[in-house]
Amino acid sequence: xxxxxxxxxxxxxxxxxxxxxxxxxxxxxxxxxxxxxxxxxxxxxxxxxxxxxxxxxxxxxxxxxxxxxxxxxxxxxxxxxxxxxxxxxxxxxxxxxxxxxxxxxxxxxxxxxxxxxxxxxxxxxxxxxxxxxxxxxxxxxxxxxxxxxxxxxxxxxxxxxxxxxxxxxxxxxxxxxxxxxxxxxxxxxxxxxxxxxxxxxxxxxxxxxxxxxxxxxxxxxxxxxxxxxxxxxxxxxxxxxxxxxxxxxxxxxxx
Amino acid sequence: xxxxxxxxxxxxxxxxxxxxxxxxxxxxxxxxxxxxxxxxxxxxxxxxxxxxxxxxxxxxxxxxxxxxxxxxxxxxxxxxxxxxxxxxxxxxxxxxxxxxxxxxxxxxxxxxxxxxxxxxxxxxxxxxxxxxxxxxxxxxxxxxxxxxxxxxxxxxxxxxxxxxxxxxxxxxxxxxxxxxxxxxxxxxxxxxxxxxxxxxxxxxxxxxxxxxxxxxxxxxxxxxxxxxxxxxxxxxxxxxxxxxxxxxxxxxxxxxxxxxxxxxxxxxxxxxxxxxxxxxxxxxxxxxxxxxxxxxxxxxxxxxxxxxxxxxxxxxxxxxxxxxxxxxxxxxxxxxxxxxxxxxxxxxxxxxxxxxxxxxxxx
Ligand SMILES: Nc1ncnc2c1ncn2[C@@H]1O[C@H](COP(=O)(O)OP(=O)(O)OP(=O)(O)O)[C@@H](O)[C@H]1O
Ligand SMILES: [Mg+2]
Numbered sequence: 277x278x279x280x281x282x283x284x285x286x287x288x289x290x291x292x293x294x295x296x297x298x299x300x301x302x303x304x305x306x307x308x309x310x311x312x313x314x315x316x317x318x319x320x321x322x323x324x325x326x327x328x329x330x331x332x333x334x335x336x337x338x339x340x341x342x343x344x345x346x347x348x349x350x351x352x353x354x355x356x357x358x359x360x361x362x363x364x365x366x367x368x369x370x371x372x373x374x375x376x377x378x379x380x381x382x383x384x385x386x387x388x389x390x391x392x393x394x395x396x397x398x399x400x401x402x403x404x405x406x407x408x409x410x411x412x413x414x415x416x417x418x419x420x421x422x423x424x425x426x427x428x429x430x431x432x433x434x435x436x437x438x439x440x441x442x443x444x445x446x447x448x449x450x451x452x453x454x455x456x457x458x459x460x461x462x463x464x465x466x467x468x469x470x471x472x473x474x475x476x477x478x479x480x481x482x483x484x485x486x487x488x489x490x491x492x493x494x495x496x497x498x499x500x501x502x503x504x505x506x507x508x509x510x511x512x513x514x515x516x517x518x519x520x521x522x523x524x525x526x527x528x529x530x531x
Numbered sequence: 532x533x534x535x536x537x538x539x540x541x542x543x544x545x546x547x548x549x550x551x552x553x554x555x556x557x558x559x560x561x562x563x564x565x566x567x568x569x570x571x572x573x574x575x576x577x578x579x580x581x582x583x584x585x586x587x588x589x590x591x592x593x594x595x596x597x598x599x600x601x602x603x604x605x606x607x608x609x610x611x612x613x614x615x616x617x618x619x620x621x622x623x624x625x626x627x628x629x630x631x632x633x634x635x636x637x638x639x640x641x642x643x644x645x646x647x648x649x650x651x652x653x654x655x656x657x658x659x660x661x662x663x664x665x666x667x668x669x670x671x672x673x674x675x676x677x678x679x680x681x682x683x684x685x686x687x688x689x690x691x692x693x694x695x696x697x698x699x700x701x702x703x704x705x706x707x708x709x710x711x712x713x714x715x716x717x718x719x720x721x722x723x724x725x726x727x728x729x730x731x732x733x734x735x736x737x738x739x740x741x742x743x744x745x746x747x748x749x750x751x752x753x754x755x756x757x758x759x760x761x762x763x764x765x766x767x768x769x770x771x772x773x774x775x776x777x778x779x780x781x782x783x784x785x786x787x788x789x790x791x792x793x794x795x796x797x798x799x800x801x802x803x804x805x806x807x808x809x810x811x812x813x814x815x816x817x818x819x820x821x822x823x824x825x826x827x828x829x830x831x832x833x834x835x836x837x838x839x840x841x842x843x844x845x846x847x848x849x850x851x852x853x854x855x856x857x858x859x860x861x862x863x864x865x866x867x868x869x870x871x872x873x874x875x876x877x878x879x880x881x882x883x884x885x886x887x888x889x890x891x892x893x894x
Contacts, residue, residue, distance in 0.1 A: 338791050365797050368795070373788055392798060392806065437796075438795075441796065
């Protein structure tokens with residue numbers, strides 16, 4: 277299998293080299309270079325349409341890049357389906373709109389991938405699922421359908437679902453921006469706790485600057501398909517270098 | 532809060548026959564006009580209908596002349612005389628308990644399949660076994676049953692076999708065609724699209740005609756397939772194209788997020804379709820799906836054009852007898868009631884599934 281080779285622990289978890297992507301004529305990612313260490317927490321921000329979602333979706337190949345290299349835990353993403361599957365087995369994703377499966381109960385949502393992808397026995401998968409539901413503090417909702425939960429609860433289920441495959445990398449695409457304001461905190465709390473208690477590598481697209489300050493090792497600012505600036509949260513917020521970064525920060529902090 | 536304050540806030544809904552009448556039948560001038568027209572129409576037609584069906588109908592007679600002399604209503608004596616021809620066609624008279632058993636068996640299996648607690652892995656094998664028993668009963672030639680060639684099959688069992696086999700084969704085929712039409716592989720997409728569009732662009736009658744006339748020409752020398760099988764293939768081809776389009780509608784209504792979530796979890800293409808996409812797409816499409824199934828059931832009657840004695844054609848054959856000439860209305864009413872019973876059941880059953888699904892998902 278493609279993951280058989282154990283990677284040295286100082287090798288980057290995720291490596292993007294000169295990644296380019298176009299939608300037709302539109303150049304959505306331009307020469308993206310990014311190296312993410314094992315266990316590193318990265319927050320990605322930038323104006324709407326700057327290519328943040330596209331970049332992290334390339335990492336589990338929901339989108340294909342057209343030039344450059346993307347390597348996840350030693351496996352380079354190509355058209356080879358086995359490599360794509362190998363990467364997806366190690367990468368969990370949380371979407372802006374939750375994307376829970378409405379016809380399955382919460383528990384079934386959580387056990388689906390362990391049972392079908394990892395071939396875990398059902399009882400074991402359910403025990404693991406309950407453990408993660410407790411971690412996101414909604415074990416009592418296990419047998420409800422997603423449509424019966426609040427937005428914040430649904431997003432916590434989605435986080436638990438991604439964790440159930442025991443991923444090495446978690447991708448978050450604006451996990452709180454579809455939520456009512458009073459539910460944002462409960463989801464961020466879960467994510468902060470996850471960062472504290474596990475060593476999973478996290479890439480999170482978000483404009484929650486409080487979250488970035490408390491969790492991120494590095495903040496990345498993207499604009500027009502490029503990584504314009506990156507720095508530790510303290511430096512990034514207090515001494516932004518680039519004009520576009522300054523403009524962006526002044527806009528979101530003005531809110 | 533006390534009871535009296537509650538009733539002060541929440542007035543009892545005002546009901547009663549007079550109020551109901553006012554709200555539903557005499558709410559405004561247009562409403563009143565419609566009510567009067569409908570009542571007038573019913574008053575004109577109902578008594579006449581009742582006379583024809585019951586009061587003036589004749590239940591005992593030896594031929595159509597006696598019937599007409601005895602009363603001006605329906606000649607149900609004709610049905611009494613000919614119902615076995617209509618129900619079982621030209622199947623040997625003494626063996627007609629076999630197709631009767633087939634009909635009962637199929638109805639029982641449909642009943643079983645509709646109950647949720649039988650939705651287990653045994654349902655499919657049970658159907659296979661049922662169809663094998665149906666084959667044995669209809670053809671015979673084993674277990675001491677005399678052989679009956681399928682050219683002599685007819686009536687209700689033939690209609691049911693044609694419809695059930697067509698639906699059973701066309702449904703999975705239609706699902707595959709619908710998936711194929713949305714495939715990323717251009718060759719598969721093209722084949723499925725062409726198939727669906729070609730079949731949908733042609734009347735069912737001409738498909739049947741082509742199957743009966745052209746299929747034999749396409750087959751290699753010396754090989755022949757019988758008329759029943761040709762009709763069955765034509766019905767499958769026709770039904771699968773329509774079902775494919777219905778299913779495709781359901782697939783399109785799912786959000787991209789469902790596909791992405793399934794992909795991100797690492798499900799394979801077939802796992803994704805089977806576990807995530809199809810269960811949702813088929814639920815949404817229950818009403819048009821059942822509509823198509825009802826159409827297919829009724830369209831089996833088109834096999835008359837290639838000379839099979841299905842229920843409808845057997846009914847036609849029944850009033851050719853000179854002794855009963857002119858009893859076509861009774862024959863058509865009789866078979867229409869049978870078709871209606873089946874289709875009404877399908878419709879009601881689909882409504883009950885929809886309700887239950889709506890409840891379970893609370894959406
Ligand atoms: N499937 C697509 N086809 C064509 N253009 C697309 C497609 N998906 C995204 N784009 C375009 O690519 C650009 C980057 O999109 P992307 O979703 O990555 O931005 P984003 O930084 O995540 O923005 P937001 O903050 O609004 O989510 C946008 O201009 C968008 O219109
Ligand atoms: Mg985005």
